[in-house]
């Protein structure tokens with residue numbers, strides 16, 4: 001006898017099957033491209049999200065430490081810029097740790113919406129925030145923030161929408177894509193809103209390279225987990241032990257480039273496709289751009305965002321910037 005399925009369960013299955021199809025299409029397109037590449041948003045399955053949280057606690061990964069220090073010191077000033085009655089929308093919210101500093105400084109916020117592709121991690125973070133911030137309506141949206149999405153409706157109407165985009169996740173986009181995404185953010189916020197965004201600043205290459213080549217090998221595991229995810233979810237037969245993690249700072253481009261390098265000549269099967277690798281051939285899995293405040297402000301200005309305030313840590317390694325929407329484009 002067929003077991004009846006509820007409408008919610010059916011909708012969930014349809015979403016999962018669509019997500020699998022796009023994942024497969026993106027992986028095949030990336031592995032057939034020359035040079036090979038994979039989108040970094042796929043790092044974040046459940047294990048990948050946990051590995052990222054471990055990266056944030058590494059000595060070498062100064063980014064999180066510096067941004068937390070900035071939030072700890074300046075969140076009240078940031079809260080004053082964002083203003084009361086807000087719906088705060090966080091892009092790539094992950095574990096929502098930095099968020100707490102901001103919510104503490106926004107006691108009159110109407111609602112908070114975490115937006116992230118990592119569904120389970122997002123739900124868990126939202127549950128914990130709802131427990132600790134009972135006066136703010138905590139909502140979550142599992143979506144790719146580079147595409148179209150509809151914000152959930154809060155019980156109380158907000159006076160305005162502001163976006164919080166910490167972590168320097170914007171650095172994982174090449175400048176042209178970053179400009180597009182900033183334009184979308186400006187349109188989402190409208191004239192009354194604003195953007196609070198974390199960026200990793202240019203500094204000596206040795207410090208940057210160490211952050212992506214930690215001694216404990218967590219970043220290498222994070223990178224290689226992408227191959228395990230492709231095997232698990234798409235049925236490929238990558239042997240992760242035949243690939244190595246590589247990360248180096250490209251000074252000219254102002255970015256860390258992260259690769260998985262094939263240790264030998266090999267063929268990987270994915271569905272009906274055979275993907276050939278030469279010895280030493282690499283898959284680019286991520287860029288992480290580093291900016292000066294001026295460079296970033298000029299990209300944002302072209303997207304209709306005007307730099308309003310900046311906060312940095314004492315060593316000027318990282319910055320949190322507040323932008324007002326000059327003209328949504």
Ligand code: SAH
Nearest residue numbers: 041044092093094116117118144145166167
């Ligand atoms: N904001 C957190 C997490 C940063 S890690 C912090 O600062 O520590 C990057 C986060 O963005 C991850 O949680 C990942 O799942 C999410 N992410 C990456 N690309 C995304 C995309 N295109 N759409 C939505 N979320 C994305």
Ligand code: AVI
Nearest residue numbers: 055167168169172212219288
């Ligand atoms: C999420 N993002 C800003 C991280 C970064 O530093 O570019 C992702 C990461 N990749 C390797 N380590 C951390």
